[in-house]
Amino acid sequence: xxxxxxxxxxxxxxxxxxxxxxxxxxxxxxxxxxxxxxxxxxxxxxxxxxxxxxxxxxxxxxxxxxxxxxxxxxxxxxxxxxxxxxxxxxxxxxxxxxxxxxxxxxxxxxxxxxxxxxxxxxxxxxxxxxxxxxxxxxxxxxxxxxxxxxxxxxxxxxxxxxxxxxxxxx
Numbered sequence: 001x002x003x004x005x006x007x008x009x010x011x012x013x014x015x016x017x018x019x020x021x022x023x024x025x026x027x028x029x030x031x032x033x034x035x036x037x038x039x040x041x042x043x044x045x046x047x048x049x050x051x052x053x054x055x056x057x058x059x060x061x062x063x064x065x066x067x068x069x070x071x072x073x074x075x076x077x078x079x080x081x082x083x084x085x086x087x088x089x090x091x092x093x094x095x096x097x098x099x100x101x102x103x104x105x106x107x108x109x110x111x112x113x114x115x116x117x118x119x120x121x122x123x124x125x126x127x128x129x130x131x132x133x134x135x136x137x138x139x140x141x142x143x144x145x146x147x148x149x150x151x152x153x154x155x156x157x158x159x160x161x162x163x164x165x166x167x168x169x170x
Contacts, residue, residue, distance in 0.1 A: 021117065021151035021160045026087045028052055029059070029144050030126070031077040043139050045078050050131040051143075052080045052090060093129070094145070095165055101128045107169035110158050117151030119161060120144060 014020045028051070032044055048056040056078035082090050099105060102123075113119045123143045126132055151157040162168055 021149050021156050023087065023091070023160075023164075024083070024148045024150060026082045026090060027079060027146040027148065028082070028090075029077060029079040029146075030141055032075065032141075040139065041075060044141055047126055047132050047141075048078050048080055048143075051126065051129045052082060053086055054080050054082065056080045091147075091164075095167070097130060098123075098128045099167060101130075105167075107167045110168050113154045113157045113161075115154055117149050117153065117157045119147045119149070119157055121147070 028048065030044055030048060032041055045056045045058075057080070058075040059077045059079050061074045061076045099108070108121055112121055121144070123145065125140050126143055127140055147161075149157050149160060151160055158168065
């Protein structure tokens with residue numbers, strides 16, 4: 001079976017191979033939710049590290065919000081940026097293992113691509129990844145996976161993702 005890196009080199013319709021769009025990085029982020037439960041911070045950080053194979057970095061609040069009792073700089077979520085081999089391994093796992101395990105999965109939406117050439121995928125439950133499937137179901141959280149590419153338009157990024165084997169809805 002071909003890897004994502006080998007597949008991306010074979011994209012048709014470009015005179016020069018350097019013109020073809022490619023994936024630069026993948027950013028996985030998750031919000032913590034409740035600020036009162038400090039145990040949830042550790043759970044989210046640990047499970048993100050297990051899923052991605054890289055330690056998650058904390059992200060602080062940009063502004064203070066009195067209703068949520070949060071101050072500027074308080075940790076509100078965690079983020080992991082993957083590049084190179086870890087990125088390719090994560091995308092292979094996402095396409096071939098995690099997405100098919102999603103309940104009622106019929107493909108990912110082509111509307112999630114933006115005009116800048118990026119694709120953002122929302123996952124409601126982190127338990128679709130095999131590293132966390134045996135955990136308790138009370139601490140389930142969602143993820144946002146952003147795939148940053150060199151594509152110049154929405155059509156170009158969808159063409160790249162289809163070529164790489166992402167299961168897009170028709």
